[in-house]
Amino acid sequence: MTTAYYTHADCKRHEMGAWHPESPERLQAIEDQLIASRISTLLDHRDAPLAQETDLARVHSADAIYRIRENCPTERSEYQHFPLDADTSLNAHTWQASLRAAGAAIAATDAVIDAEIENAFCAVRPPGHHATRKESMGFCMFNNVAVAAKHALEVRGLQRVAIIDFDVHHGNGTEDIFRNDERVLMVSFFQHPYYPYSGTEQKAGNMVNVPVPAHSYGDVIRELVTQQWLPALQAFRPQMLFVSAGFDAHREDDMGQLGLVEADYAWLTRQIMSVARDYAQGRIVSCLEGGYNLSALARSVTAHLKVLADLE
Template sequence: MPITIFSHPSCYYHENGVDHPECPERLSAINDQLIRSGMEYVVMQRDASPASKEALYLAHGKLYVDELFAKAPTEGHIWLDPDTIMGPKSLNAALHAAGSGLNAVDQVMKGTNEQAFCAVRPPGHHATREQAMGFCLLNNIAIAAEHALNQYQLSRVAIVDFDVHHGNGTEDIFQHEPRVLFCSSFEHPLYPYTGAATNNEHIINLPLAGGCRGSAWREQVTQHWLPAIDAFAPQLILISAGFDGHAEDEMAHFMLREEDYQWIATELKQLADKHC
């Protein structure tokens, strides 16, 4: 069955300012490639629905969520932290970004499709339970995982985060939740300068030096992640798919290539087919 892609036009209207790396053109690049490759006619594309406050409360503190709604500007912009901006259309974009993860979980758990991809922004994995940071307002992947745990009474959910930056927000939210196995690989030292000292049985961090090539990254993933995920036997696998570890990304110093991302996707699909 072809993969379902969830997105929403509102995700284009969250503005970070001129020349900001987290920009609407990121979504345009995905859509352009779908058209260029011919995959537009193969995949199923669906509009995401917005996440409710109740869904957000599962991963974020009620006070944080309520204040985020109260702070949302009707004009101009505000700064939620030194890196994270919020404009008049940011909250709606963030709600649809989070909602896409809920839609994806629902589709997979109800058996409508076995796999889904969320093409959304703003991103989420730096947002902690109580704080926006690193361009992230809401932690999309954590909200999706909490939805799976609570709505479908799952007892084992794996989250794999191969963004070049540590998924500190996701770790913060699930640090005391053994039903979630969290695996994060990242360049270290690099923003947000966390994760290297984590000591937790259900959190497997791979802090790797700048210049890391695909062979070294695959070796670490094969040694540390794949056996742990297999032993955990997840009922659902969620992926924070950050591709900024690519060799051509100028904001970091990993040297991954397309074939490395294809490799990890294949490995995770095999684990999903076995356990989920």
């Protein structure tokens, strides 16, 4: 089995301040852990290309794209950061990093559909699942998974794709983009009530959003996946699976108050792979979302990749 690992140095150049938890050190921690775990050399390392604006425009409004492209400070600017909201800002490298993040997801999608690889993990930032059609928010610029899923549907001709989101926060941007799109099934769990305070009202028919209270542990998550996610995915019979892989539901991550551990992420990945093998020729593209405790993030991504690459 071939698992590709997409990333790019540009993704480390975007930063929102030394205080910010969505930091370049996240990618370095993952890379260090993969080396320490002796699986880095077993992955197919690939550089993320740049997405084109036409790729972004399938998902985002012209104003949303313009706001990122035109407001990045220059390296000589008086101000190092341009704020989009209270916790999301641009620096001189954000536009380039954002194009790499979306470009990785698109390139991985093409490589999987073309059977060059069976699956892929995109170690990219900025993350994406809070970015709506019209607005960047929640550390996210463009919705990388949504861009890739639209590419699979509208460029590569697939008819049904599924999006699995296991971040501690609800993927409000992905829901906004694909609400009532019968070609897409989105399944997720998320801590509730919690940012972005969405996902529980006016649910669209193609959304299986499962809110869980704070301090829920792996047994709760495994039960809801078994009882709610898997029957929906099996009935939908997706031709490809996309994963918004957030690891901030880990019990060591202070960003949320859920209680997952590495074994839970490995179990989740096995369920996703089972669906992919049954219905989608094994096709999976996974993209990094949250995860802010560096050690827990790195260990959890490694657990996820070991299953994707059949290295357990």
